[in-house]
Amino acid sequence: MHLTLVGLSHHTAPIDVRDQAVLTKSLQEKALSFVKASSGILEAVLLSTCNRSEMYATTDEEHIDPGPIEAWFHEIHGVDEGVLSPYLYHRRDEAVIRHLFRVVSSLDSMVVGEQQILGQVREAYMQSLNTKNTGLVLNRLFEKALAVGKQVRETTEIGTGSVSVSSVAVELARKIFKDLRQHTAMLIGAGETGERTAEYLVDQGVKRLIVANRTYDRAADLAHRYDGIAVSLQDGLQMISDVDIVISSTGATEPVLGRDRMAEIMHDRRNRPIFLIDIAAPRDIDPRVRDLYNVILYDMDDLQSVVDDNAEARKAEALKVEAIVETEVERLLAWYQNLSIAPTIAQLRHFAEDVRHQEVGRAFTQLGHLSDEDRKIMEKMTRAIVNKLLHQPTVQLRNTSDPEHRDYHLYSLRHLFGLDEHGNE
């Protein structure tokens, strides 16, 4: 039995290729039933996100050649054979474990430290588990991988510090105001970054979003999308004293918010803190408003410098994560290498011998009067019992040629005797 991985990701394939290899939910179900029907693949999990498409599988000894697996991969995705081949990578055994652990820790992601991948891996695994496409090896591999992903996020800073301008702006808002649900935000002008920032704020539960735009229809359109209120640009500028977060990204060539006007606004709002996010170029807000009490202004350069710092910090954290991954790979590998017949039999015998030794010892203390001769006989007798009991299962296990049966026996044996709980952790 072997762990095998075939797949492509943003590292190897351009976006148009990745688009061809996306598995929809229904396609994924079909693919899994197909995998089940094929004779060479024992277990399979299909991981499909917008940046990667991967198939984790265990195969029997006769199917260790990558050719047929690649063919399956094409077939699953409904693509002509060979189309994806130049972009595919293959991994085996230890390298599969390492790859999955790195993926789930987001080290292999386009944005290192991103959060979604852990959920995506869990979902992919659950789908295979529910359709009974996983077994001894992949269950253990994925359970462990999810634990590693969780550990990495809890014990390192890989996920802290946003690495996009809009999420940095929202993170700042959360560190300025106690509870965003009590605050109103205003988006002035349009533009991708501004809209995304507004969208994140709405996601974070901001109380209300006001959209102000030179063209009212555009404002109405955006307001409708984010369940906000549309106003004209003129009205919007009058309403600033009532909002706590302003995202400004107009195409105006002159600042729309000067220092004197801002001073008036602060007077009107009795110095309640206000967070101004200026992502327009040229700038919409006079930078001198910074001198006013309780005005916090971040422009594009400020946000970008935070993004750069955070990205730098994540790089440093990635080294720690690599170390965690390596430790966990070693651990799982110790288990994985024991998984074939010989080590399992050895473990079973070792376990039986431990029990025998312990019980004989106990009997000897109770029967202090036994002579040395008696003791030898008892040792011999108990050894014979153990050997006879284990003889048949050992022979059966060695002689099972069908790999699926053999894995089943192996799994049962390890499970029934609790071999994975002893000495492998």
Added chain:
Amino acid sequence: MGIYILHGMILVGYAVATVVYFRHFWTKHPGSGIYASLFLVFALACHSAFLIARAVESSHAPFVGLHESMSFFAWLIAVVYLFLERRFHDRSLGVFVLPLVLAAQTVSTVLMSPVDPLPPLLQSPWFNFHVTASFLAYAAFSFTFITGLLYVMQMYYIHHRRVGLVFSRLPALGMLDEMNLKATLIGWVFLSAGIATGIWWATAAWDSITPWLLDPKVLCVMLTWVIYTCQLVTRYTAGWQGERAAIISMAGFASVLLAYLGAGLWTNLHIFD
């Protein structure tokens, strides 16, 4: 002998809790937060036992002299902190509060003294009320200092675009300001009550007002009251919330320290031999 062991347990408890709070702050390790709180609860339990034992032994409330009052002060801060931690679901303040508790308790232990009988002047129910109210005010003002300091730090990080680890661990400005306001209000009410009972009591004990009004400790307490009153007035009239309120609180706490420690060195009235 038992009392030394108890003192040791209190100190070790607070010291370990401080270390674990630091560890929790830097590593964000999820388990360590609960351990930090558990060590704090353990230290507090020992500490409460000590205060009760002391009160029983001396048959007066345990805040006569520096040894007892410092210890009582440390205990109050720890209790208030634990309450806030539960209330706001936030352990990040622990890193800043626990060293204060540890320091106060250490000073108290160093100054350990045998139980003194209560001077006749203090054998009055007013004494317990006056001192308890004053100490509650001091403990609340300690929190205005800590939240004020953190507010200034957090604002510095935000203004200077230094949004790293400490920034991500500290609570939001809005939350710090709210905690600061609550602590100021509580402190102000208790300090006013403490001053009022003090005046009532003093007018009964002395015929003229000059001897106690010119007492350095009384003057410092008055100054403290004026500073915190200013904080509240400017907050509500001129909108001086946030950083300015934070800075005024820090000044107010400096005045508390002066009243509590500094004035003790040259006052006559508040040392009752």
